[in-house]
Amino acid sequence: MTRPAPRIELRQAAYEVIATATAQQLPRETGGILLGYQEDANVVVTHALVVDGQGASTHRYVRDDVKANTLLAEFLAQRADDDPTGYVGEWHSHPAPSGPSPTDLAAMRAMAREHDGPIALLVHAPGGTGPFSGLITRRQRWGRVTGKAATVLPPPQRFKALGPLPEGAVRPDGAVFISYRQSDGSPQA
Template sequence: MTRPATRIELRRDAYEVIASATAQQLPRETGGILLGYREDANVVVTHALVVDGQEASTHRYVRDDVTANACLAAFLAQRAGDDPTGYVGEWHSHPAPSGPSPTDVAAMQATAREHDGPLALLVYAPGGADPFFGLITRRQRWGRVTSKKAAVLPPPPRFEELGPLPDGAVRRDGPVG
């Protein structure tokens, strides 16, 4: 029996926060925490919070843990008691298309040692054919931690892609006045 591929499903609100924060901070990296819920070995990301990075640069993002904990507590305080939404991982951007660095993987593995269930890492690098790189990290029996590449399912586009202009839309003698 083959297991289905592990996946990270990204909902629209989370996607828009990540894309907007990344665009505002380019060429520096930015990042934050992911909130959502788990479905078996998969992670559904419903919200993303931006957390300021300490001395973020074009090749490094280190989130401020005190700020992250305060943001997470404030977010969860606004949720209903029976809401399953909780901490499911981390995200950050790369200004050039690339997946997580060895430092990124090691940091997720350290975080996973403290949590039950899978944790997601999303790296967003706009400009490439596939701007998201996903990783699922989890603590196994006997404290062993594993990381596995995950398919990232972004939300469907909000608008239809524009096609070519129809004939006569642009005049040869200048703009339409």
């Protein structure tokens, strides 16, 4: 019997932090840490923190470990004692559509060797057909580390999709510029 791929469920707050930081840093990579909890073989990401990376470029991001630990400690200090939210992994962006690199995979395996639970990696590469790639690594018995591609479930869209354009919005003989004016409530609007 084949088990389904593990999932990384991305909640709205985490999604917005990741998407905003990625857009602000393009064309450079950026990243940070993921916070949430484990649910069976899956990881639920409720929050994401942005951690500056020294020397970030279009193909490289290395997070500042000291800053990451400080941000994590500050975040956890604000949580209730019975809150299950904790460190669940790492995220970073790729300016061009691509999944985890061999360097990403090696780094996640090294982290999993030092951690008791599963560690998620989320790569955000806007512009592709699937903007997120996921991986969950974990240490098994005898120190062996496994990594499995994970299905990333983004949060539901907050706005419904736009329908078809109204009749006459596109003319067959050329482009049409349409300007919509939004009223600010003043009589001049």
